[in-house]
Amino acid sequence: MQVLVTADQVRRALRALPAGTRVGFVPTMGCLHSGHMSLVSASVRDCHCTIVSIFVNPAQFAPNEDLATYPRPRDDDLALCKSHHVDFVFAPAPDHVYPENYGTYVQCDVGSSDRNPHAEGAARPTFFRGVATVLVKLLVIIRPDVAYFGRKDAQQCAVVRSLVHDLWLDDVDIKVCDIARESDGLAMSSRNLYLSEEERKHAHILYSTLCYVTALAQSGERNAHTLRNAMTCRIGEWQCHEKPSNVHFQLVYVSVCCFATMREIQGDIPVNVDCIACIAAIMGKTRLLDNMFLHFPT
Ligand code: AMP
Numbered sequence: 001m002q003v004l005v006t007a008d009q010v011r012r013a014l015r016a017l018p019a020g021t022r023v024g025f026v027p028t029m030g031c032l033h034s035g036h037m038s039l040v041s042a043s044v045r046d047c048h049c050t051i052v053s054i055f056v057n058p059a060q061f062a063p064n065e066d067l068a069t070y071p072r073p074r075d076d077d078l079a080l081c082k083s084h085h086v087d088f089v090f091a092p093a094p095d096h097v098y099p100e101n102y103g104t105y106v107q108c109d110v111g112s113s114d115r116n117p118h119a120e121g122a123a124r125p126t127f128f129r130g131v132a133t134v135l136v137k138l139l140v141i142i143r144p145d146v147a148y149f150g151r152k153d154a155q156q157c158a159v160v161r162s163l164v165h166d167l168w169l170d171d172v173d174i175k176v177c178d179i180a181r182e183s184d185g186l187a188m189s190s191r192n193l194y195l196s197e198e199e200r201k202h203a204h205i206l207y208s209t210l211c212y213v214t215a216l217a218q219s220g221e222r223n224a225h226t227l228r229n230a231m232t233c234r235i236g237e238w239q240c241h242e243k244p245s246n247v248h249f250q251l252v253y254v255s256v257c258c259f260a261t262m263r264e265i266q267g268d269i270p271v272n273v274d275c276i277a278c279i280a281a282i283m284g285k286t287r288l289l290d291n292m293f294l295h296f297p298t
Contacts, residue, residue, distance in 0.1 A: 001082045003089045007141045010090050014051075014142065022047040025144035025172075027135060030054040030091075031071040031190035032080050035180035039148040040084045042177055047146060051088040052081050053138055058094050059105070060130030071193055090142070097137065106132040110155070110162040110262060120155045120289075123252050123280060128159050135160060139169050146173045150180075152187050154276055154291045158262040179290070181207065187290045194286040199247055203288060206279045209234045210292040213277045217269075217294040224256040224265040227277060227294070235281075252280040252287070256294070269294070 004010050014023065024043030028036050032054075043050040054077055061067035074091070081089050107129055112121050121128050139147065149157050157176050164170045180188045185207030186200075195203055213231050221227060231254040243249055255278040257264045269275050278291040 001078075001086055001089065003078065003091060005090075005092055006096060007092070010051075010088070010141050013088055017049060021049050022146070023142065023144045024050045025138070025142050025147045026050065026052045027138055027147070027149075028052060028054055029056045029070065029190065030077045031073055031193070032077045033180075033188045033190065035150055035152065035188035037080065037084055038180050039150060039177050040081070040086060042175065043146065043148050044085050046175075049087045050085070051090060051142055051144070052086050053090040053092075053142075055090075055092055055097065055134065056094075057097075057130055057134045059098065059133055060127050062124060062126055065124075066191075066194075071190060090138075097134065104133070105129050106136050106163065106167075108132040108159045108163050108166075110158045120280070128155070131156055132159055132163050136163060136167060136169070139164070139172060144172055146175055148175050148177060150178075151176050151291070152179045152189070152289065154259060154278060155262050158260065161260075185211070187288075189288070191286050191288075194284070196284060198244060199284045199286065202243060202247055202249075203283055203286075205235065205238055205243075205249075206281060206288055206290040209238075209279060210277055210290060214292050214294060217277075217296055220297055222268045222296060224267065224269055224275075227256045227269075228254050231277065231279060235279075248282075248284055250282045252282060254279050259293070269296070271296075 002013060004013055024047030026039045026043055040050060040052060056070050056072060058067055078089060149160055151157060161174055164172055164174060182188060184204040186203050209231050212234050213227050216227060216230055235251055239249060255264060257276060259274045259276045265275060275294045276291045277294055280289045
């Protein structure tokens with residue numbers, strides 16, 4: 001496994017591969033866990049060569065967010081990549097990606113609050129501009145055949161699909177992988193490390209609320225407003241009756257939207273739409289995010 005730190009090194013390493021080499025790319029911010037590694041394993045299985053980027057992208061953090069404290073266990077990450085048969089890790093320094101006087105950013109409407117006033121773009125207004133910018137830079141330098149993303153970040157998947165289509169980068173195949181979960185259902189995330197022991201015990205509330213709303217949908221409830229209300233009420237009840245008083249919890253949003261476009265659904269969910277329920281919440285100082293597909297009786 002080779003660790004590359006400049007765009008030029010990436011270009012040269014990939015140009016040296018034999019013609020016809022199928023290159024898989026997994027973009028990450030590091031602090032790798034089994035969720036990331038499920039993407040890596042899919043790439044190693046499907047492609048001849050796998051490149052993982054590890055870059056804590058300053059452009060996607062708001063000033064009040066955790067850029068400085070985001071965990072960066074570089075040696076563990078490299079060991080994990082090596083043991084999973086990754087060929088290249090691209091781990092550039094921030095000032096290589098954004099040198100002084102850097103001035104080109106990518107704005108993607110799919111991530112905007114106009115598109116979905118309840119979801120990530122609204123809760124974190126500059127987030128998708130940073131995500132889209134770094135992804136375009138990485139896709140342009142790597143030019144992979146396949147790029148792997150987790151459905152955990154559902155709106156990010158929509159942003160990626162939209163930007164590769166709009167910027168004519170669509171010779172890359174975008175693969176979306178399922179959400180890897182802990183044994184109690186909590187979606188794996190690098191930020192779960194921030195949870196205290198007490199918070200960790202209760203963090204599965206997002207998962208159990210999503211299971212609850214999925215069961216409602218499976219029993220025939222198709223009204224998006226009713227499904228959103230059901231999630232909010234369920235969380236409200238948990239906050240009143242079960243949440244310990246020393247655990248701080250704040251619901252940021254619930255959303256019932258089309259997975260492809262991330263548009264919030266009003267009224268009944270159309271039969272031919274792949275629909276997801278999403279929740280974001282803050283527990284202590286940790287931002288938690290999760291979603292689940294809604295399936296309806298046929
Ligand atoms: P991050 O390092 O958080 O930027 O995530 C890098 C990639 O891993 C993104 O495509 C995420 O959606 C994906 N990912 C993060 N957590 C999980 C998970 N629990 N299951 C599957 N994919 C995940």
